[in-house]
Amino acid sequence: MRCLTLARLALAALLCWQAVPLAAQTLAADDAPAYAPVQNEELYRQALRALDGGQPELANTLLLRFLENEPQHAGAWLDLAFSQCMLGHADEAERLFREIETRFNPPPGIQELILKQRNSGCNNKPSWRKLWAVSLGRGYDNNVNQGASSNLFSTGTGSDTTQWELSPDFLPKADRQTTASVDYMQQMDESGSLLLAQLRLRENDHVHEQDTASLLLGYERPWEWGDWRGYGTAALSLLQLQHQLYQRQEQLQLRATPPLARRLPASMQWSLLASLSHVSYPTRVHFDSNILELGSSVYWQGAQQVSASLSAMTDRGQADRLGGDRNGWYGTVQMSQQLRANLRGDLAYSRQVWRNTAIYAPDQIEIVRHQDTQQLRAALQLTVAPHHILQLEWRAIRNRENISLFQYNSRSIQLSWRWDNF
Incomplete structure (x- = not known):
């Protein structure tokens, strides 16, 4: 220009x-x-x-x-x-x-x-640049199918308790995988409204029943109401598992910066978050649900960039869903620091907890399900040329539950290359 x-x-x-x-x-x-x-x-x-x-x-x-x-x-x-x-x-x-x-x-x-x-002269008609990012990766996961940590599982109660030995299909399967992703963003008008699109692909070398593909389409628009400012987002996401549509999700999200946030130092940002999601499973019966999330996030930039968020969640499912409704919370902390001129390090920890309100499966699994999933992620990003980045990422997931059938641990490592035009 x-x-x-x-x-x-x-x-x-x-x-x-x-x-x-x-x-x-x-x-x-x-x-x-x-x-x-x-x-x-x-x-x-x-x-x-x-x-x-x-x-x-x-x-x-x-x-x-x-x-x-x-x-x-x-x-x-x-x-x-x-x-x-x-x-x-x-x-x-x-x-x-x-x-x-x-x-x-x-x-x-x-x-x-x-x-x-x-x-x-000035522009007669504004034009906005399209932003792209493309990534290709190769990695290894020691539990691509989220297989159970133990090969033993019990059903029934009291004297009717029966112990089962899980078949190999329910145990962890390790595999190498290839990943690809495309991110697209286009500004739509002078207010700063954005059109967003994300495509994610993952193909395993052998465990193809765990191959996934996902697509997200979103529209984001800034807003102001008095001294409040923020963004509103409407999004649709689709998840394909083993070449079949597994999950569909529609989401409305509102992010707001309250007037009090202006009193914070310039290096700090604080916002409130509310979202409502409808999740449906075309191939599963009685799995559909509605999820409400209310939370807050803080961002600080100094020698490091640090962000943290904490949200309360409630999940209301169909009448016959196993375990009934559930309540929980989600929290995450992320830190990023420039280690050298062309080298950046990232570290992130997240935890998600769910507590069901009813027995999971009467007469079979007489337990009210409690889920506790923790994830630790570390990554190094090396800028090898303008717009070209190599990333080495390590990720560990520990899913601890009171129903042993669903407990699992996984470790993965991946090397990826990313190109962007911004």
Whole structure:
């Protein structure tokens, strides 16, 4: 885009100009008032990254928030004018250019930059870049079928208890696997609405009954209500197992940032989450359910990037579903750190707990099912060239339940290559 090219050519001038308000530059040195340092520098950097990444609508939103507390930051005013011009809002861009000339009396270099932008004009019709990511991987899993940890299983109660020995089909099966994925994102309008698509494929070398394919389609739209801001998402996902549709899920999700979050440091973000999902199983009887989730998440960026979330969940199933309804919670903690210029490390831990409300199977499994699944993930990402990343990932899952038939452990490792255009 023309205005972004001009901004890059004048980067040195902008950096100097953004350091102090130009209203102060017009005063004599003896009369110049002390100017407080920028209070939310990270927010401004995010806006510049959005502008440089071809996301003027996001840059516009961030700059307006930044200027609420930094109204004398002349460089932010100029960037706001550029973002409006990139969106095709010529009248608003011209109004901002005149405001800058009146309020800040810009130096010759900035005046020339504004003149070039006026001569080149603004976009008549905004266009948004499509973002892609493609990944191919090869790995090994010591339990691709989530086989039971023990080969013994009991049914019945009291004197009628019977112990069974599971067949090899229900025990862990190790295999090598090939994975592939495609991610697509397209901005739809000036508000920042996004169209999302994800495709995931996994094929085992031998245990083909555990081959999977999944597709997710989603639409995300930002919203504001008073001092509240957030995103609303509608998504449809399909999961295929052994070349048959196994699961279908429709989900509505609302993410909100409350006004109180603005009082947090610029390096920290806090949001609330609510989602409602309907899950159906075309090949299973009485498995369909509705899941409600309410939670909160926190993100912090410093020497490391750390995020954490915690949600309460309730699952209401069909009347004849085994185990009845269930309640639980889900929590996760993730940390990411740049180890070297081209090497990044990730570490994540998650835990999901479910407690059923009824006996799982009367007269057979006289137990109210309790599920407790923990997962630990570690990964190294090596940037081998622009837009090309190699990732080595290790993952461990421990599923502890009070029904031994469903208990399982698994370990996997995978090496993958990813290409993206962003």
